Amino acid sequence: MMRDPLSKKVTGLAPSGIRKFFDLVSEMPEAISLGVGEPDFDTPWRIREEGIYALEQGKTFYTSNAGLKELKEEIGRYLRRKINVDYDPASEIVVTVGGSEGIDIALRAMLDPGDEVLIPQPSYVSYLPCTVLADGKPIVIPLKQENEFKLTAEELEESITPRTKILVLPYPNNPTGAIMTKEDLEPVAKVVKEHDIFVLSDEIYSELTYGTAHASIASLPGMKERTLVINGFSKGFAMTGWRLGYICGPRAIAEQMVKIHQYAIMCAPTNSQYAAVEALKNCESEVERMRVAYNQRRRYLVHEFRRMKLDCFEPFGAFYIFPNIKEFGMSSEAFATRFLEEEKVAVVPGSAFGECGEGFLRVSYAYSLEDLKEAIGRLGDFVGRLRNIR
CATH class of the missing domain: 3.90.1150.10 (Aspartate Aminotransferase, domain 1)
Structure with a gap:
């Protein structure tokens, strides 16, 4: 048998x-x-046109593992403009195959068996299985409609144990449409720093907020060094099939994420990367x-x-x-x-x-x-x- x-x-x-x-x-x-x-x-047509042009010019070879230099520089400028955080394109930005790969390689780079990951729910379906695949232990924080599905500092505090290592922060949120403002994030950031944990901030919907500008927890004092920001081009730029995202964070973590990305993926699609440069430069x-x-x-x-x-x-x-x-x-x-x-x-x-x-x-x-x-x-x-x- x-x-x-x-x-x-x-x-x-x-x-x-x-x-x-x-x-x-x-x-x-x-x-x-x-x-x-x-x-x-x-x-948008100008993005498609740039992708076509890249193919016509024979730009079909591998880029560096972490991504095209021009794209990482443009991502750095974009994030400085949008969330007021500075990332070094050479060492703190990794271009991925969609935001979903960013979730996967971040958890695999950071977790040892039994490390706990706090996952506010309802939320995107990948966080929990990716935690399991990385040998982490998912701990669900149930969110409440009466709080507009925002994570409160009290809910976070109650869920932390000595094994807690990462908090997933999925805002703007899929599936609820909830957002967290700077004022909402400040008490959460205080708890994160007090307990010395890290944040995986999934900001793939950052371009799609209504009535208030998107706020990133990475922009708060003392949070850049303990936050990984995931973003990409699928939602805001209508580029789902181009499969392109990025993750930004401390150099020590980025180096290990690149190692996993290198062995599993090699690099993100080349013509998608050239198209994304155009998206960030000229498609607001x-x-x-x-x-x-x-x-x-x-x-x-x-x-x-x-x-x-x-x-x-x-x-x-x-x-x-x-x-x-x-x-x-x-x-x-x-x-x-x-x-x-x-x-x-x-x-x-x-x-x-x-x-x-x-x-x-x-x-x-x-x-x-x-x-x-x-x-x-x-x-x-x-x-x-x-x-x-x-």
Whole structure:
């Protein structure tokens, strides 16, 4: 009898709940999907043009492991401008294959077996499995709707043990749309410094905030040296398929991340890196145009959920809204499944983002206003039927 070829660590991981509904809707061409967090905008033309030009010029060779020098310099200028933090392009910036690789190599570079990683949830699906794969121990901090899903210093303090090494700070947040302002971050930073832990700050949605500018915990006094900032081009620049991100942090950690990246990846796609230089240099107006469109959709959804008396706090970041469906007495997966079957609209159950997401739905507004209006009309019909049944 052949021995089991599989790793128990890997087989023990649950598959992504987001992809489950994506796969279901792919088999229903008539369905409207509000499930995937991917901009509906094409990558701005000048970025595409630069990528094409790089190919035409034969710029198809490996770059250095940590990334193209010109791109790292441009990232440094961008972060100085946006979050007021200075990073040395030569030693503190690593270009990755999307922000997701940044999460993976940061955790693998920093964790020893049994080190604890604090993960506020609901949040992006990769943090917990990447912690497990890096032999760390994930510790979930359940966030509360009454706090607008922000992490409080009290919640953080209660979760810290002598084994705590890293806090994941996922803001602007996927799936809730929550943000944390400078005033929200200051007491959290105080606790982090008091307990000598590190922060993995996932800022992939930093370009998409509404009503207030994005704040990075790395910009607070004493925090740059204990923070890794993850960002990238997928969300703000509509470059999901280009697979390009970056992670910035202390030189000692960056050197070890490059080592893992070197063996597993070699370097990020070369033409994507040239295109990203153009994105950072010359595409702020295109990013702003997309942000304005997302904000219009956000305000429409907030208004419609209030009109149909569906409990929902107002999100101020990313392109998600997180309505509460606990009144209907069914699990979020059951609600989403029935909604898809009966109304042909796909949303993601909140439980896909952690147990404390149960009773909520993630609705993405990275879709046209026309699709959103049709989908919300169908949701209103569905909710109406459920309320009448009760």
